[in-house]
Amino acid sequence: METHRRTIALYVDFRRSNDTFGAIEEALIMNELPVILPLGKNNEMLLENVHPHDWINPEPASLYNLVVIGGGTAGLVTAAGAAGLGAKVALIERNLLGGDCLNVGCVPSKGIIRAARALHDGKTSAEFCIAGGEQLTIDFAAAMERMRRIRAEISPHDSARRFTEELGVDVFFGEGRFSGLDSIEVEGKRLRFKKAAVCTGARAAASLIPGMEETGYLTNETVFSLTELPERLAVIGAGPIGSEMAQAFARLGSKVTVLGHLNDHILPREDRDAAEIVQQAFIREGIELFLPAKILRAAKRNGKKVITVEKEGGMLEVAVDEILVGIGRTPNVEGLNLEAAGIAYDPLLGVKVNERLQTSNSRVYAAGDICFPYKFTHTADALARILIANALFMGRQKSSALVVPWCTYTDPEVAHVGMYEKDAKDKGHEVLTLTIPLTDVDRALLDGEAEGFARVHLKKGTDKILGATIVARHAGEMINELSLAMTAGLGLSAIGRTIHPYPTQAEAVRKLADAYNRTRLTPFVKKVLGSWLKLMRS
Numbered sequence: 001m002e003t004h005r006r007t008i009a010l011y012v013d014f015r016r017s018n019d020t021f022g023a024i025e026e027a028l029i030m031n032e033l034p035v036i037l038p039l040g041k042n043n044e045m046l047l048e049n050v051h052p053h054d055w056i057n058p059e060p061a062s063l064y065n066l067v068v069i070g071g072g073t074a075g076l077v078t079a080a081g082a083a084g085l086g087a088k089v090a091l092i093e094r095n096l097l098g099g100d101c102l103n104v105g106c107v108p109s110k111g112i113i114r115a116a117r118a119l120h121d122g123k124t125s126a127e128f129c130i131a132g133g134e135q136l137t138i139d140f141a142a143a144m145e146r147m148r149r150i151r152a153e154i155s156p157h158d159s160a161r162r163f164t165e166e167l168g169v170d171v172f173f174g175e176g177r178f179s180g181l182d183s184i185e186v187e188g189k190r191l192r193f194k195k196a197a198v199c200t201g202a203r204a205a206a207s208l209i210p211g212m213e214e215t216g217y218l219t220n221e222t223v224f225s226l227t228e229l230p231e232r233l234a235v236i237g238a239g240p241i242g243s244e245m246a247q248a249f250a251r252l253g254s255k256v257t258v259l260g261h262l263n264d265h266i267l268p269r270e271d272r273d274a275a276e277i278v279q280q281a282f283i284r285e286g287i288e289l290f291l292p293a294k295i296l297r298a299a300k301r302n303g304k305k306v307i308t309v310e311k312e313g314g315m316l317e318v319a320v321d322e323i324l325v326g327i328g329r330t331p332n333v334e335g336l337n338l339e340a341a342g343i344a345y346d347p348l349l350g351v352k353v354n355e356r357l358q359t360s361n362s363r364v365y366a367a368g369d370i371c372f373p374y375k376f377t378h379t380a381d382a383l384a385r386i387l388i389a390n391a392l393f394m395g396r397q398k399s400s401a402l403v404v405p406w407c408t409y410t411d412p413e414v415a416h417v418g419m420y421e422k423d424a425k426d427k428g429h430e431v432l433t434l435t436i437p438l439t440d441v442d443r444a445l446l447d448g449e450a451e452g453f454a455r456v457h458l459k460k461g462t463d464k465i466l467g468a469t470i471v472a473r474h475a476g477e478m479i480n481e482l483s484l485a486m487t488a489g490l491g492l493s494a495i496g497r498t499i500h501p502y503p504t505q506a507e508a509v510r511k512l513a514d515a516y517n518r519t520r521l522t523p524f525v526k527k528v529l530g531s532w533l534k535l536m537r538s
């Protein structure tokens, strides 16, 4: 038996590069103990759950039904589900159980977005005749600590002890590495399997901008360790992560500049008019946008980080205190020795799987960010369930059958499900697109949240929903009704028949159904109905 001890290097490197690295932290690292910065009771509680200091890896069983590498959402759901059905399961995690979502993704980001929104609402409360809102301030360090407290409070669900004691999973901390077609090694121990699951996720893509390594920059792996608000912040990348963080930090008080190196607009994947509503909110809130921006280099000068940008033929410099990079995700394929197990992969796209999530080694499956283009916690969860059925119970479930919604948690939020109009047309569908502005929804007006719209794409001549986009403050909640309809094969008419409480913002979705019904009132149908009613009057 051996105690597994290692350093959580990501958090540490950032503090070192910023010269704020403390003696206690140094001591922990010297002793090779895991650490999540900043030190404090909340992060200690988190660590106690997701990578306990005193963890002793178990002796491996002679053979496992399933060995799972990676303890993020995909790995945890796979391990818990399989063990719950009676399988002998081993779970290997090299860093923190809970993966990105709990530790450096969804949970901390939504924690600080909420604080930023509370401050923004207070500051803009004059609309509701509340005086003095503009004077409000926020204690940034305390708001970050609130986020860390909630993260720690959520963490028992993903904890090593829960997985071991309640679910009966053998939890190993260490780097998992294939040693053959049916075996994986971790910390010098060999785990033999009937089936294995690669759930190693993805990480922030590194910046290749000259000078950035020397200048130092934040990613999602380090930004939630901040204890001081950067006075000026540059955000490189205008996709969902960059946009969410840009708005949150701007609202918390940073002067934010967004540099979207590839696109001329934020949230380029979304409908242009949907993203434009958010972009206008950014501009109103004082966020500076360089879109597109050709970033030439970065350098440290007089205590500032200076980014040189080529714009419209000229050069300009942006001097900031911190740079946050959110330019995409790189799959964690390195170090797994996938070759030894005959598992095909692409360094940029991840492990290759078929629709049933099986890799080129028929014993090995994959789920989550490591193999799927839609990199979300809820898709990692859904794929894990498919993986269990297919790997352990000869299931035939397909990932292509999933109806995948997502939401970007800017204000307003942008949520989407299914196809965009262009995708639907590319697939040969004739499309009827209907849009209801939120100004048509009484509750949105009353709430002062009437910026946005609900949009649905229907297969022309039917009420079959092909896709939908909602831009609204609560779009992430509102999209679920449309996702349910698509999953259950219900048409938009079913939503039209569903009574929605008045006044709610979800009435926007019912109004889409009313709009659809109006399209069915063709001149011919109207004439027939008119004749009938005339007859009734005679």
Ligand SMILES: Cc1cc2nc3c(=O)[nH]c(=O)nc-3n(C[C@H](O)[C@H](O)[C@H](O)COP(=O)(O)OP(=O)(O)OC[C@H]3O[C@@H](n4cnc5c(N)ncnc54)[C@H](O)[C@@H]3O)c2cc1C
Pocket (backbone or CB within 6 Å): 069, 070, 071, 072, 073, 074, 075, 092, 093, 094, 095, 096, 097, 098, 099, 100, 101, 102, 104, 105, 106, 107, 109, 174, 175, 176, 177, 199, 200, 201, 202, 203, 220, 241, 332, 335, 336, 367, 368, 369, 370, 375, 376, 377, 378, 379, 380, 409
């Ligand atoms: C800032 C940010 C905000 C986000 N917000 C949202 C959101 O609001 N909603 C949403 O749905 N999604 C969000 N996401 C995406 C979401 O976090 C991911 O899609 C999700 O975490 C994927 O889960 P996963 O299990 O596939 O991978 P991960 O969570 O990355 O877990 C993989 C795990 O495998 C481990 N691992 C890797 N290699 C090895 C190895 N060789 N041996 C052992 N262990 C290994 C890693 O340490 C990691 O713990 C966000 C992401 C970021 C970065």
